[in-house]
Amino acid sequence: MAVKVLRGNCIGCGACVQTCPYDALTLVDGIVEVDPEKCTECGACVAVCPTQALTLEDRKSQNTVERGIERIKEVKGPTQGEAGEYKGVWVFIEHQEGEGAPVSWELLGAGRQLANALEVELCGIILGQGVEKIAQEGVFYGADKVYLVESPVLAQYRSEPYAETIASLVQKYKPEIFLLGATTLGRDLSGRVATLLSTGLTADCTQLSIEKDSRLLLQTRPAFGGNIMATIVCKNYRPQMATVRPRVMPMPQRDPERKGEIIQEKSLVTENEVKTKVVELIREGGSAVYLDKADIIVAGGRGVGSKENFAYLQELADVLGGTLGASRAAVEAGWLPVAHQVGQTGTTVRPKVYFAIGISGAIQHLVGMQTSDVIVAINKDPEAPIFKVATYGIVGDLFTIVPKLTEAFRQKIA
Numbered sequence: 001m002a003v004k005v006l007r008g009n010c011i012g013c014g015a016c017v018q019t020c021p022y023d024a025l026t027l028v029d030g031i032v033e034v035d036p037e038k039c040t041e042c043g044a045c046v047a048v049c050p051t052q053a054l055t056l057e058d059r060k061s062q063n064t065v066e067r068g069i070e071r072i073k074e075v076k077g078p079t080q081g082e083a084g085e086y087k088g089v090w091v092f093i094e095h096q097e098g099e100g101a102p103v104s105w106e107l108l109g110a111g112r113q114l115a116n117a118l119e120v121e122l123c124g125i126i127l128g129q130g131v132e133k134i135a136q137e138g139v140f141y142g143a144d145k146v147y148l149v150e151s152p153v154l155a156q157y158r159s160e161p162y163a164e165t166i167a168s169l170v171q172k173y174k175p176e177i178f179l180l181g182a183t184t185l186g187r188d189l190s191g192r193v194a195t196l197l198s199t200g201l202t203a204d205c206t207q208l209s210i211e212k213d214s215r216l217l218l219q220t221r222p223a224f225g226g227n228i229m230a231t232i233v234c235k236n237y238r239p240q241m242a243t244v245r246p247r248v249m250p251m252p253q254r255d256p257e258r259k260g261e262i263i264q265e266k267s268l269v270t271e272n273e274v275k276t277k278v279v280e281l282i283r284e285g286g287s288a289v290y291l292d293k294a295d296i297i298v299a300g301g302r303g304v305g306s307k308e309n310f311a312y313l314q315e316l317a318d319v320l321g322g323t324l325g326a327s328r329a330a331v332e333a334g335w336l337p338v339a340h341q342v343g344q345t346g347t348t349v350r351p352k353v354y355f356a357i358g359i360s361g362a363i364q365h366l367v368g369m370q371t372s373d374v375i376v377a378i379n380k381d382p383e384a385p386i387f388k389v390a391t392y393g394i395v396g397d398l399f400t401i402v403p404k405l406t407e408a409f410r411q412k413i414a
């Protein structure tokens, strides 16, 4: 058997079962069991087990992980046509209430680099009604051309007409790369477009680059519960599609002098073909949390100890005009709502200052905040991994340090 289960250590939490990419694990009477037919020794389960109940008998983890990545890379299928027919980089320009989504401009910045490396055009594509101004913004942020499709059918976002219109334009113009934001809308749309075009899609990429000789898009993203970074390529399908979360790529400079072409296109989808109707738009109640837009985030983890203790962090956030963030441990403990969670399964943030207070710095947390401009870590454990990414590290008890910091900032700001 590839993976050995130490039954005495297994607490039946199911983390390994959820993580296994090959469905090789099941819980039987609260203890994990491994299907040797399905197990590939990739080691993903071993990495996430919180109680060391799983081990690889012959732990050549490097080889098996590499094999896992190779397997992802080698997924093949029928080609849709010659890859050479496809040229150019496209970015979907998302918008809401008359404004372009910042992630679209970030993607135009990333797309520019890819287009330069391939020596091809960078194009935006925008759907809606009365959105020409936003299309023009796309040019200011780096697009050579923007395809603009305006129609009453596209006035509000709906999956079917958006996906069908985009898929038909992709078939017409044949871009080799198509990028979308990993927002709620982008995640819905990208999967549908990829399915209509029978192409591959890599979600939540954190890095994009071009392999020089093959001209393939290298799509890097966390895999196996965030324990490794996998680089995925789409060899046989076009376009190569990827989504990227907001704030992962830097915001490019807006140049209002930049010139580009706006190309009007038509949607062939008619209203009576669309099954869904937008009846009413209801705004989310309560005070919304915009972690991805915050310049200062004061985040707390399990070390904060209780919901009530978050008052210390709230006070610091109030003095600095910051927003509260949390690790998944703090959210799962019910101390803050999930909208505050930073990390792989929460929000990716890139503030000017990120305070990590009583947070150990697990990889799944780090992938969501490590590109912050300045990171201040407060932890009583000098070996905590958070100190590896911190700009400033303070070793000590947060209940002593946070009130002192709050007071010092209050006096400085007053």
Ligand code: FAD
Pocket: 015, 048, 225, 226, 300, 301, 302, 303, 304, 326, 327, 328, 329, 330, 341, 342, 343, 344, 345, 346, 347, 357, 358, 359, 360, 361, 362, 363, 364, 365, 368, 378, 379, 380, 381, 384, 396, 397, 398, 399
């Ligand atoms: P701990 O790891 O328990 O760390 C608490 C820290 O507080 C310790 O370093 C301790 O030294 C310090 N401390 C304790 N008391 C004090 C004190 N008085 N003063 C100062 N320091 C103190 N996690 C996320 O955060 N975001 C995610 O999106 C996320 N997604 C995940 C996805 C998957 C698939 C998996 C498997 C896990 C994910 N996790 C995520 C969980 C992650 O692995 C960690 O379990 C989690 O981040 C730990 O949270 P923590 O640092 O608050 O807690």
